[in-house]
Amino acid sequence: MSRRNADKPSVFLRIDRGWLKPETSYDAEVLGRYANGSVVEVVMHEPQSEQQARLLWRVLGIVADNSDYANAEALMTALKVKLQHVDSVSLIGGGLHLIPRSLKDFDKPGLSRFFDQAMQVISDEVIPGLDVDRLVKEGRVVLGRRA
CATH class of the missing domain: 1.10.3790.10 (NinB)
Known part of the structure; x- marks a missing residue:
């Protein structure tokens, strides 16, 4: 997945006390496109250093x-x-x-x-x-x- 793929956008989420929160304003914008209560698939992957x-x-x-x-x-x-x-x-x-x-x-x-x-x-x-x-x-x- 890539940030440039409009069909399946990729976002970065930070784990904060057990909750996933958007890392950047772009990530928040992408998440905001989904209605509250939507179920989305998340593939967990920690990017390399x-x-x-x-x-x-x-x-x-x-x-x-x-x-x-x-x-x-x-x-x-x-x-x-x-x-x-x-x-x-x-x-x-x-x-x-x-x-x-x-x-x-x-x-x-x-x-x-x-x-x-x-x-x-x-x-x-x-x-x-x-x-x-x-x-x-x-x-x-x-x-x-x-x-």
């Missing part, structure tokens, strides 16, 4: 610069395949093609799990023994945020 995604890319950039990977994108692709964040396609005539999925497919807990698993792969296989905890802490300082 933009700060954590930025931190992941920052760390991958540093690791790529110090490894055999051409850049952060190449390392990300390798990590997605290694961690099976892919779609597979059976090819005509046999064989299998793996297509890395987008990080945007993750919700907040999913991105956190991927992040932790990626750091483990980096420490175990990309640059064995790398202190990824220290690298992540330094990345947080540079970004000026908690991720």
Whole structure:
């Protein structure tokens, strides 16, 4: 669902003492289109942390610069395949093609799990023994945020 899809608009709701409340004026406007007492379907999903995604890319950039990977994108692709964040396609005539999925497919807990698993792969296989905890802490300082 997207905020641009008029048929099924998406809204952000904040949980406040057990009640769902609109996050922004846009969200309140969309909810206001429904009559009081309407039953609507809500699919619960906590969006991923933009700060954590930025931190992941920052760390991958540093690791790529110090490894055999051409850049952060190449390392990300390798990590997605290694961690099976892919779609597979059976090819005509046999064989299998793996297509890395987008990080945007993750919700907040999913991105956190991927992040932790990626750091483990980096420490175990990309640059064995790398202190990824220290690298992540330094990345947080540079970004000026908690991720």
